[in-house]
Amino acid sequence: MSNTEMDSKYPSTAKALVFDLATKTLDVYHSNRVPVPDPIRDDHLIQVEAIALCARELEWPCLFPAALLSDNPDKQIIPGYDVAGTVITAPPASPFQPGDEVYARTYPARPGNYREFSIGRGVEMARKPHQLSWAEAASVPMSAVTAWQALYEHAGVARPSEPSSERKRILITAAAGGCGVWLVQLAKMAGLEVIAQVGSPQNDRFIRGLGATETVNYRTMSLMEWAKTHEPVDVIIDCIGGKALEEAWYCIKDQGSLISIVEPPEGKRPEELKTKDVKNEFFIMYPSGQQLGEISKLIEQGRCEAVVDSVWAFPDFKGAFERLDGGHARGKVVVQIAQPVV
Missing domain, CATH: 3.40.50.720 (NAD(P)-binding Rossmann-like Domain)
Structure with missing residues (x-):
């Protein structure tokens, strides 16, 4: 399927969880603008299946506002920087093309992935190991x-x-x-x-x-x-x-x-x-699709495994962050963004 065909199949607005820096509160925006990918910047539009949360990530905008907003023209803070999903559009020369299942740790200078559509860049992404569920895949990249x-x-x-x-x-x-x-x-x-x-x-x-x-x-x-x-x-x-x-x-x-x-x-x-x-x-880790690709090989060889503590539905963000902040999660706290097929 071509990028043009894929373009016509996604909406201009979708759900997103947004953090308000002034009030330090989270709220679901049901008609948030879907990001427009810039192929010059190696942007890939991703339909998000699942994301994973990181301990204390809601403190980052308060502690490092300049760093977190440096590649964020709309100045909108969306949590969840680990993502697993499907490529919707891609630059023509990218190794990741529409329909590919990928996962990534995205740079926190951009809005995160607690939303139905997000942006991944080639340098951040790797192909999702075939044996992992979406939730398992989302738990892997940053950790x-x-x-x-x-x-x-x-x-x-x-x-x-x-x-x-x-x-x-x-x-x-x-x-x-x-x-x-x-x-x-x-x-x-x-x-x-x-x-x-x-x-x-x-x-x-x-x-x-x-x-x-x-x-x-x-x-x-x-x-x-x-x-x-x-x-x-x-x-x-x-x-x-x-x-x-x-x-x-x-x-x-x-x-x-x-x-x-x-x-x-x-x-x-x-x-x-x-x-x-x-x-x-x-040290603070940097996203690396190349290293994530090496980890994918180890997973596919059965030499290591993903560890998911719990999986939460999109609206249950309060419970997900409470579980995370409790300090006793075993593995990662994951949020299922797409509605699971029953």
Whole structure:
């Protein structure tokens, strides 16, 4: 089907969830303008099937308004930057053409994807793994690509295709969370011994099933207590920040790597460990269709899996954000945008 034929089949307005920065409230707009793709900018119009939410994402417009509105002429804030859906229109030379099923983490400088039609760019997108449902696909991009970058770009871990002969140990905080489940799987695949911080016996069993060999239940043992009776680890990836990140300093060996996706580790370094020689970094992930494509291959090979905590209907955004903000989601909180076929 040509782009022209596809153009005639989508409406000019559709539903969207919009965040009002002045009142800090969310509301469903039933006749929101459908975005007009610009092929010069590699825009693809996507009919959205499902999206996933990210912890604290409603704080971003308040903390970083200039960054979040830098590619947003209408200054409209729409949450949900993980998307799975079908390409409706595409630039002629794009590898993604109308009818293709894709998924992506889109740049938050543009409006997000909690809407019936959205924009994806080629650099962000990959083909949806055929065995994943729409909800499962939406749960993958940000978490999996963040884990990929944390391990392979920042912590210096060898990729699964380039396994290291050196056996290393990694500690992952919030291991049952959205990013944590991917860190466990990718680290195990890379040959690391995985120690996972969890908060319940159920998550203990779950995370061991994904590849962890040891767990630390934060409800019964702090990381500082754990460090007193265990050898320090080579790598720590922190997904919590705060007290957990402070205590992680006691668990890392000299010459090790301490990476946080929440806040700079240096700011949480205990005074008595000021001389400890540790590579420590905070980073913010960048969307990468190329890396997402590599993750798709692993999923299609059955080497790793998507983890969905819960799936919510479009109107149930309050419940979805409450589940997310509760801090105990296992995997990702997903919203089904398109009406499921009964």
